[in-house]
Amino acid sequence: MSKVIKSSAREMILKVKEFCEAEQKNQGVLIPLNNVRKRVAAITGVSEKTITRITKEGITAASTSKKIVTPGKSRPHPKKFDLDGFDLCAIRQKIHSFYVVHKELPTLAKLRAALREDINFQGSITTLHRILNRIGFKYKRCQSRRKLLMERHDITAWRARYLDKIRINRTVEKRPVVYLDETYIHNTYHTKSCWQSEKEPGMFVSESSGSRWIIAHAGTKDGFINGALLMFKSQSKSSDYHDDMNSANFLKWVTEKLVPNLPERSLVVMDNAPYHCTQLNKAPSMSNIKSSMQEWLRQKGIYFEDTWRKAVLFELIKQNKGPPTFAVDELLTAHGHEVLRLPPYHCDLNPVEKIWSLVKRKVADKNVAQEPKEIVKLTVEAFESITAEDWTAQCTHVEHLEEEYLKNEGLMDEEMDRIIISTASDTETESDSVSIHSSDSDVPMAADHNYSIKL
Structure with missing residues (x-):
């Protein structure tokens, strides 16, 4: 050619x-x-x-002995690839559909083609590979050199525990389920498109995002919790709004606005944002000084010798630290409530995420030629316009998703067993034994909010 x-x-x-x-x-x-x-x-x-x-x-x-290259062709070009939490959930669900519905392995090429149709995914195969790693998927190699795309064990187990607990609550315990979350809005928040013509230019918008306002709220299938809305102006210049809602602000909001207004014996569902997981009496790590490790062991009444080295003390700490105790759990438990944390990267199981979209859409529709200071009034009005029917619709949608996850969990196990058996039978003629090697990850989980993935 x-x-x-x-x-x-x-x-x-x-x-x-x-x-x-x-x-x-x-x-x-x-x-x-x-x-x-x-x-x-x-x-x-x-x-x-x-x-x-x-x-x-x-x-x-x-x-x-090199070729002449085009000027600028080899220069690195920064890529910015924006994905929100629902896109990440769509990727996970698409992988499940490959196993359960299509009965085939989701290769990167097949997955990228499917995601282009579903969510207009424009990233490369390399970008998709990085995103999959980010949300907890890994390639596992069998000795037959076939590769299977599998979800991390800890995320799968966490989801199973969550679904089991929420199912028991809906059928047996019947505690009121309260979903909470945080978001933000800029004072120049607006729609991206509008009807316009040569005679009617439409809406003019500010090129600046303006000041950022942090919002925290909670709700049930019957609507928002009355008196629980928190809205304050950001003082941080960071691009991540989580820097504004720190542990102190979050616990203050829970104490002063949420707890006094919660229904009795509520089951409070939240994600794994760092300020949701502030530990009490956190166990020392190897980065702590030796005296701190000794003091922790002393408080626990655990025997040790003063001459023992840090490595030995740390082994004692790991054996005796037990499950973590979180400040917000203790606070809510003291008032008769219970905390349930969402699995990592499963914001689709929190109806408040969809409610945020409704609120912001209502703000954008009315934020036409408004003064920036009007954003608080517009946002409060938008919250007040969200009805119990809106919440019921989103909570019902989440319940359907939970049922789908529960159904797919069993199908996934069956499908993976079938693939493993098939792989083993193919390689038995070669006198090879097949096993799948994996290891649990200790990587801390991120919060289930919107992501801006820069690659």
Whole structure:
């Protein structure tokens, strides 16, 4: 197969042909043969200075056995790939559908093609690979050299525990389920598109995002918890709004606004944001000084020798630290409530995420030529306009998702067993034993909010 000649090379060929035709017509030399640089410039249509520079590049390339490259072609171009929590959930569900519905392995190429149709995913295969690692998927190798895309064990187990607890609560305990979360809104928040014409320019918007306001709220299938709305102006210049809602602010909100208004014996569902998981009497790690480790063991009444090294003390700490105790859990438990944490990267199981979208849409529709200071009033009005029917619809949708997850969990186990058995039978003729190696991860989980993944 002949090499494809690009458009720039085709133009150069035409210029050379025109020069030769003109030279033939004049029956002589248009430019003296001894002036090579000027002659090449005239033939190719580029400047003599460019001819000189490219000549030097050619000499350098020849001496280093390299090819001449297009200027700027090898420069790194920063990529920004924005995904919200629902996109990440869609990716997970698509992987499950490959196993359960299509009965085939989700390769990166197949997965990218499917996601292009479903969520208009524009990333490369490399980008998709990084995103899968980010949300807890790994490639597991069998000895037969086949690769299976499997979800991390700890995330699968966490989801199973969550679904089991929420199912028992809905059928047996019947505690009121309260969902809480945090979000933000800019005071110039607006719709991205509007109807306009030559005579009616439509809406003019500020190019600046403006000040950011942090919002915290909670609700049940019957609507928002009365008196629980928190809204304050951000004082942080960080791009991550989680820096504003720290542990102190979160516990203050829970104490003063949430607890006094919660229904009795509530089951409070929240994600794993760092300020939701502030530990009490956190066990020391190897980065702590030795005296801190000794003091922790002393408080627990655990025997140790003063001469023991940090490594030995740390082994004692790991054996005796037990499950973590979180400040917000203790606070809510003291008032007769219970905390249930969502599995990592499962914001689709929190109906308040959809409620945020409804609120922001209502704010955007009314934030036309408004003063930035009006954002608080508009936001409060938007919250007040959310009805019990809105909440019921989103909570019902979440219950359907829970049922789908429960159904798919069993199907996934069956499908993975079938694949493993099939793989083993294929390799038995080669006298190879097949096993899948995996290890649990100790990587801390991120909060289940919107993500901006920069790659």
